[in-house]
Amino acid sequence: MSEIPADLRYRDSHEWVRVEDDIAVVGISDHAQDAMGDLVFVELPEEGVVFAAGDEAGVVESVKAASDIYAPVSGEVVAVNEALEDEPELVNNEPYAGGWLFKIKMADSGELKEMLTADQYQEQIDSE
Amino acid sequence: MSNETTLIFQHSRPGRSATAQAPKPVSEDQLSAIPASLRRKNKPGLPEVGELEVVRHYTNLSTKNFAIDKQFYPLGSCTMKYNPRGANRAAMLPGFLNRHPLAPASHSQGYLACLYELQNFLKEVTGMKGVSLAPMAGAQGEFAGVAMIRAYHEARGDDARTEILIPEAAHGTNPATAVMCGYKVREVPVGKDGDVDLEALKEACGPQTAGLMMTNPSTCGVFERQIEAISKAVHDAGGLLYYDGANLNAILGKVRPGDMGFDVIHMNLHKTFATPHGGGGPGAGPVGVSQRLLDYLPTPMAGLDEEAGDYHWIDTDTLPTSIGHLSAFMGNAGVLLRAYFYAMVLGREGMIRVGEYSTLAANYLLKRLEAIGCQAAYPERRASHEFILTFAKQAKDNHVTALDIAKRLLDYNQHAPTIYFPLLVPECFLIEPTETETKEAMDDFIDAMAKILEEANTNPETVTEAPFTQPVRRLDEVKAAKELDLVWSE
Numbered sequence: 001m002s003e004i005p006a007d008l009r010y011r012d013s014h015e016w017v018r019v020e021d022d023i024a025v026v027g028i029s030d031h032a033q034d035a036m037g038d039l040v041f042v043e044l045p046e047e048g049v050v051f052a053a054g055d056e057a058g059v060v061e062s063v064k065a066a067s068d069i070y071a072p073v074s075g076e077v078v079a080v081n082e083a084l085e086d087e088p089e090l091v092n093n094e095p096y097a098g099g100w101l102f103k104i105k106m107a108d109s110g111e112l113k114e115m116l117t118a119d120q121y122q123e124q125i126d127s128e
Numbered sequence: 129m130s131n132e133t134t135l136i137f138q139h140s141r142p143g144r145s146a147t148a149q150a151p152k153p154v155s156e157d158q159l160s161a162i163p164a165s166l167r168r169k170n171k172p173g174l175p176e177v178g179e180l181e182v183v184r185h186y187t188n189l190s191t192k193n194f195a196i197d198k199q200f201y202p203l204g205s206c207t208m209k210y211n212p213r214g215a216n217r218a219a220m221l222p223g224f225l226n227r228h229p230l231a232p233a234s235h236s237q238g239y240l241a242c243l244y245e246l247q248n249f250l251k252e253v254t255g256m257k258g259v260s261l262a263p264m265a266g267a268q269g270e271f272a273g274v275a276m277i278r279a280y281h282e283a284r285g286d287d288a289r290t291e292i293l294i295p296e297a298a299h300g301t302n303p304a305t306a307v308m309c310g311y312k313v314r315e316v317p318v319g320k321d322g323d324v325d326l327e328a329l330k331e332a333c334g335p336q337t338a339g340l341m342m343t344n345p346s347t348c349g350v351f352e353r354q355i356e357a358i359s360k361a362v363h364d365a366g367g368l369l370y371y372d373g374a375n376l377n378a379i380l381g382k383v384r385p386g387d388m389g390f391d392v393i394h395m396n397l398h399k400t401f402a403t404p405h406g407g408g409g410p411g412a413g414p415v416g417v418s419q420r421l422l423d424y425l426p427t428p429m430a431g432l433d434e435e436a437g438d439y440h441w442i443d444t445d446t447l448p449t450s451i452g453h454l455s456a457f458m459g460n461a462g463v464l465l466r467a468y469f470y471a472m473v474l475g476r477e478g479m480i481r482v483g484e485y486s487t488l489a490a491n492y493l494l495k496r497l498e499a500i501g502c503q504a505a506y507p508e509r510r511a512s513h514e515f516i517l518t519f520a521k522q523a524k525d526n527h528v529t530a531l532d533i534a535k536r537l538l539d540y541n542q543h544a545p546t547i548y549f550p551l552l553v554p555e556c557f558l559i560e561p562t563e564t565e566t567k568e569a570m571d572d573f574i575d576a577m578a579k580i581l582e583e584a585n586t587n588p589e590t591v592t593e594a595p596f597t598q599p600v601r602r603l604d605e606v607k608a609a610k611e612l613d614l615v616w617s618e
């Protein structure tokens with residue numbers, strides 16, 4: 001049973017967002033890391049890049065597969081988790097804490113409403 | 129099974145040598161052609177071993193290998209069929225082996241004739257208008273194919289086409305190819321029945337569409353039933369259709385990609401045409417094209433002057449619009465000869481039997497595996513030459529994953545099928561028995577699977593801890609991927 005914190009928002013492509021004022025912290029869900037298996041490489045965007053919601057923002061690669069990461073919201077990347085360069089396993093071990101990927105300064109916090117709640121995300125996983 | 133775990137270097141002792149392999153002495157005279165600055169100053173770090181040590185070492189290693197010559201090898205998408213020994217013998221005739229790649233066409237008539245006939249055979253069997261044998265792997269065939277699509281649009285000044293459409297189940301080389309050729313990839317979703325989501329595809333088509341890359345039968349192991357509608361949608365938008373021929377085996381002699389409307393295709397001769405592969409090669413990925421791409425085929429190709437009756441090379445001097453060379457000389461020349469031999473021995477009727485028996489084998493295996501409790505990913509669909517099982521239930525209920533079951537199969541002396549591909553089916557096996565396996569070989573595999581399913585319920589550790597009987601247990605795949613180290617040093 002994977003963990004789905006109630007206070008986060010989710011995308012159907014398995015990214016999560018935690019809101020800290022006008023900053024969206026982005027990661028991938030416990031379910032996603034579990035399905036990917038042990039990560040060996042994480043490719044992150046550069047700081048300063050501006051994304052529209054849904055843009056490809058990075059790649060996570062495991063022993064099984066490589067998978068694109070999409071920007072869940074529009075805005076500028078203001079920080080990336082550099083620790084993942086040496087320790088991609090942080091995403092496996094702490095998907096909602098030390099395994100965060102990048103932070104976006106949101107251009108339109110209204111977009112959050114279009115994202116899934118924890119319950120809706122749970123439903124999506126169950127139906128997969 | 130041998131316990132050989134050493135490297136050849138560890139057998140090295142100063143002064144030992146194998147006379148048969150020892151280099152011939154070279155005179156200063158012969159060396160003078162190589163500039164002094166390019167000559168090595170110290171000896172290469174080769175192992176010093178006697179001939180017997182070498183033979184024993186590699187013979188022992190080979191017995192540890194899982195190989196088509198030893199085991200059932202149902203690796204989905206890879207078509208691990210029997211590689212007939214006769215094809216090796218034919219390709220190793222002295223006239224072929226000793227032909228220098230720079231030998232003039234007049235001294236290469238036999239070789240050129242084989243290539244010319246192979247080109248024609250492949251044209252016939254795929255329904256395409258032209259074939260080039262130049263690409264040296266499926267992936268290089270893809271590259272050639274999409275490069276031709278690009279050349280075609282560019283020649284027409286149609287340069288607003290920036291996207292290649294690819295169904296989400298596709299092999300990773302498809303999107304990689306599109307990107308290598310400078311295109312953006314747009315993924316097309318696949319429906320619950322394994323067919324492409326046609327509405328989504330139609331929506332994705334537009335003036336930006338350069339083409340669509342498709343595998344049919346698809347990587348979901350089913351024949352794409354809407355292929356004509358798909359072909360029309362892409363063509364109406366001005367795009368071209370690319371056929372990934374990795375799964376050609378299933379339809380050989382039955383349906384032709386050219387008749388389905390494809391403009392360009394690659395074939396994996398090392399799959400469908402039974403040339404040896406595994407461990408990375410050597411492959412051959414010829415491309416076939418429809419009328420409108422003929423001018424762009426990669427060179428060299430074999431041509432025939434029908435009047436004079438002699439064969440010649442077709443190269444960029446006579447085909448300047450070609451996308452050019454993909455390798456030095458003629459790709460993997462020996463592989464092409466093996467495929468030629470295979471094609472000639474099987475002929476038209478043989479090709480039909482390949483398609484029929486490979487699909488029969490897959491459907492037999494699927495039905496029997498379902499009967500022992502395996503879950504098919506597309507239970508309502510007939511299998512093509514391969515099919516997908518999903519072990520999502522075992523993963524959920526018993527924490528036994530597809531990887532665990534694959535490892536346990538090794539203990540039962542079965543090569544594991546392809547796992548975790550395609551990605552859209554969780555905990556999956558992609559199983560392809562091929563037409564060269566007997567019912568008994570498949571029954572052994574079914575028995576092994578039945579035992580493993582039972583173990584997964586009653587004694588999951590025997591599966592999750594497997595393999596127990598192999599020279600090594602579970603390998604550290606993460607470490608291997610992160611710290612790849614292939615260079616021996618003391």
Ligand SMILES: Cc1ncc(COP(=O)(O)O)c(C=O)c1O
Pocket residue numbers: 205206265266267268299301302343347372374375396411413
């Ligand atoms: C569906 C599919 N497409 C393309 C390829 C690439 O072929 P190759 O490995 O010869 O480069 C493969 C190979 O495994 C495949 O299965």
